[in-house]
Amino acid sequence: MDRVSIQWTDTARSGLAKLPPDARRGLLDKASKLRDATNLADVCQRLAGPLRDYHEICFSRYRAPYSIKRQKLPDGNCWVCITFRFVTEGKRGQGAKEEIYRYAEQLLKTLEPSDIPVVFSQKKRR
Numbered sequence: 409m410d411r412v413s414i415q416w417t418d419t420a421r422s423g424l425a426k427l428p429p430d431a432r433r434g435l436l437d438k439a440s441k442l443r444d445a446t447n448l449a450d451v452c453q454r455l456a457g458p459l460r461d462y463h464e465i466c467f468s469r470y471r472a473p474y475s476i477k478r479q480k481l482p483d484g485n486c487w488v489c490i491t492f493r494f495v496t497e498g499k500r501g502q503g504a505k506e507e508i509y510r511y512a513e514q515l516l517k518t519l520e521p522s523d524i525p526v527v528f529s530q531k532k533r534r
Contacts, residue, residue: 410487411485411487412443413487413490414442415492416491417491419493420472420494423472423495427470431470435465435470438465439492448476455473461475462474462475463475463476470496472495474492475493476489477491
């Protein structure tokens with residue numbers, strides 16, 4: 409049985425707080441679906457290119473990239489930590505997706521490892 413935790417960095421929490429309520433709820437609902445998923449591989453959307461170590465959830469034009477870390481526990485179970493790094497808004501239209509990813513790449517480079525994640529929710533997976 410995997411233990412899954414969802415964490416939001418201070419940067420991500422700040423970005424989330426600035427969103428309209430429906431967008432914030434939409435992203436939080438999608439994050440909960442990740443936590444509750446039986447198989448993360450079925451629901452994760454992996455990014456490409458220089459961001460291939462990250463995944464993302466989207467709601468409307470809002471995106472929240474996250475990383476996944478797995479750690480084997482002494483009891484044989486696995487701890488899965490999903491950490492949301494930041495939340496961004498993207499424009500719609502031609503070339504907008506590439507612009508968002510360029511911005512994401514720049515922002516991820518500036519985030520310090522000391523941007524300690526804050527635990528948002530946790531659930532055991534069966």
